[in-house]
Amino acid sequence: MPTAISEVQEYKGALYIGEFMLAVQTGDMTGRLMKYDPRTQEVTELLRGLGGAGGVTISKDGSFILVTEFVTNRIQRFWLKGRKANTSQLFLKPPGTPDNIKSNARGEFWVAVNIGAGTAVVPLGLRLSEEGKVLQMVAFGVLPFTLFNKLQLPSSITGPESLAFDLKGEGPYTGVSDGRVLKYQGPAVGFTDFAVTSPNRTEEMCDGSIDPALEATCGRPLGLGFNYHTGDLYMVDAYLGLMVVGSSGGIATQLAAAAEGIPFRFLAGLDVDQGNGMVYFTEASTRFQLRDMQELIASNDSTGSLFRYDPQSREVRVLLGGLSVAVGVAVSRDGMFVLVAELTANRIRRFWLGGPKANTSEVFMELLGKPSNIKRNERGEFWVAINNALGPPAPPESLVMPLGLRLSNDGRVLEVAPLVGAYQISAISEVQERNGELYVASLVAAYASIYRT
Structure with missing residues (x-):
């Protein structure tokens, strides 16, 4: 019965x-x-x-x-x-x-x-x-955030994958498909040029490009973040390595193109520890590049890594290897640990920087969907962008349910924010909280967006 x-x-x-x-x-x-x-x-x-x-x-x-x-x-x-x-x-x-x-x-x-x-x-x-x-x-129900505004990119370009704000709170700054880093100047002006990562790019060849075949020449900035003490903007270019540019912008300087003698192949995420200036960044894969993203996701690749760059010694140290497409990274407010998202393993790992567990890692959270970038808010909590698949992968773009998850320091889910208002069933790459608003980025969209309570 x-x-x-x-x-x-x-x-x-x-x-x-x-x-x-x-x-x-x-x-x-x-x-x-x-x-x-x-x-x-x-x-x-x-x-x-x-x-x-x-x-x-x-x-x-x-x-x-x-x-x-x-x-x-x-x-x-x-x-x-x-x-x-x-x-x-x-x-x-x-x-x-x-x-x-x-x-x-x-x-x-x-x-x-x-x-x-x-x-x-x-x-x-x-x-x-x-x-x-x-x-x-x-x-259904009372949703915590509703779409307020879209920050439209200049004509034809796409992919504001990550967002950053300077010490004055201006921005957001974001890297886009044609290799530029843009700064948002408000609704009357929109986005303007701030920096480029490739010294070889030309306006004629690159401006307005969405061609993956040109990214290695034009540059493709992804994760980025400011050091508020120096005003410098650090960024990872998927093809060109770890970069930095001063507060006035311009052509970025390459800081590292390899670690332990192995050239970078696909850098993805970045965060700056405001306490000591250390820069944490990730490599998604040593076998595939950004333009091979669909093949990478289908490959069960586990060659991703987490790195730390010391601006004083100018040295890059490998903290963690064997990661399944390492993407987003965020350091805790007290600098005791760093979180790294593994896209194809559907999980977030924690690497301990201090305390009795220093230099060890553990699973911080298992997820139903694929995590992307992670950003810490002013309260020391974390927002992670999650894409839950709606059915089997269907190239060129799988259908997903985009969400923002707010997590505590110990991995508890504090809030779930569905982001279908701006993105429907397309993937997002980042959720960042500022002054009670959520700023959302996407590798596939032609805009960033703002959600308000």
Whole structure:
């Protein structure tokens, strides 16, 4: 006998019942999908071994059933007819925990999904096609942040991957697809030129470019951050290494192009310790470059690293290797540890700089989605940009649910901010809090954005 029933749907006289177990905490995999025939009064087991079978619905033509699994966070399709009859397959891996699922008059499906942990949960509704494509996303409840403004880049360029503010609070500054670092001067002026990372770039060749083949020549600045004591802006160029430029801007100076004799291949994230001036930065891979991002994500590469640059000695030290696409990095307010995001491992690692655990690392947080940049706020908490996949990867750009997670020093989720207002189902790369506002960046968008409470 079923212990609980979450949904009952009728189609042509047969009831298909999704049984779910009280299984979230135990990781129970004994859920079943069953069919009850009122005419024969027989119950037939269709699927077993489900991770918390919850909602169930039948396709408009009666050829398949969908059943949600709230323990494994997925939706399964069981075929009733056709060549695949009596077999099942993964239909969708939603960005959170799925619950009930309903079909509409057009033959599409609505599924309730809850994203988050503890009390920091964002309820969503996803409208899906019969092929498992996300057609619409709706966030419910009182959302903590709403879209205030988009900071549009100059015509044709894209990819404000990371943002920085100077000591006066001016900016944001950001690197873009054609190799320039731009400074936002307010809505009346917009973005203006501040610096470039490549001494070989020309305006004729590079300005306005979105061509990945030109990035090694034109430059591609990614992570960046100011040293507030000197006014210098440090940045990593994906191809050209660790760079710095003075407060007046201009052509950046290369500080390092290799570590321990091994040339950098794909630098990604950066943070500056305002206490001692140390610069922490990451290399995503020693095998792939930024223009190979899709191949990198599919490769299971684990050649990423975390580095520290000492401006006094001008030396680069390897702190941590063997990382699965190391991207974002952030040092704690007290300088005791640094966090680094591993994109393809869906986790954040903590490397201890001081204390009894100095020079060791540990998993800080496991995530459902892929983390990107990490930024610390004035209270010493961390904002991490998360992209939860909506189904399997689909080049050239996968569909995702973009979120900002605010984390405590000990890895607790304090807040979940869905960022679909500006980005819909496109990826974000950074979430940064300033004066009660969230500044959001994206490697694929033509703008940065501001969210307000």
